Amino acid sequence: MIKKLDGQFVVPGEKLGVVEEFMPGRGTVEVNGTVYSSQTGVAAVDSNRHIVSVKTSAGPPVVPEEGSTIIGVVEKVQEKMAIVNIVVVDGHKLQPPFTGMLHISNSSPRFERFMGDVCKPNDIIRGKVIDVSQRIPKLTTVGRDMGVIKAYCSRCGGELVLSGRILRCTLCLNVERRRLADDFGPGGNVPS
Numbered sequence: 001m002i003k004k005l006d007g008q009f010v011v012p013g014e015k016l017g018v019v020e021e022f023m024p025g026r027g028t029v030e031v032n033g034t035v036y037s038s039q040t041g042v043a044a045v046d047s048n049r050h051i052v053s054v055k056t057s058a059g060p061p062v063v064p065e066e067g068s069t070i071i072g073v074v075e076k077v078q079e080k081m082a083i084v085n086i087v088v089v090d091g092h093k094l095q096p097p098f099t100g101m102l103h104i105s106n107s108s109p110r111f112e113r114f115m116g117d118v119c120k121p122n123d124i125i126r127g128k129v130i131d132v133s134q135r136i137p138k139l140t141t142v143g144r145d146m147g148v149i150k151a152y153c154s155r156c157g158g159e160l161v162l163s164g165r166i167l168r169c170t171l172c173l174n175v176e177r178r179r180l181a182d183d184f185g186p187g188g189n190v191p192s
Ligand SMILES: [Zn+2]
Pocket: 153, 154, 155, 156, 157, 158, 169, 170, 171, 172, 173, 174
């Protein structure tokens, strides 16, 4: 199975295998334990490290690199870290998204106790890639213009807006906390 896959031409969305066989590398995405190709190219299996990746034949693939500015949708928030679906890298849309990780120590210039005070699921963040040595790129939202650029109420899903220094839901008036980007607001630069 693994030998047959190595060198094979694959297209986005093509099933490559399951995580029990190998971990998803560059150009692949894992969904519920299944590894799919995220781009058109040639599958490469590293049987020593048990990693499958897909290399494009034409031009370098758009993948997050150290220093890349990214836009991501917060998928999951734990006490000290968040999982982020990176949808834009340096202005290029990723289809499908690439998973990134934001640790609380890289999330804010201030000390934050809980990741939920920084961002919540469905929020849109702007960040930078600081480390791609691991399978999942590590992100930071410490810098200028970094942080949440669009936020949604954790109670009803309504959009949160700033009135003065208070972040409030437009629908249910719930007040919440976030690590907001400097340009947060209706005029924020949010990709469609
Ligand atoms: Zn609400």
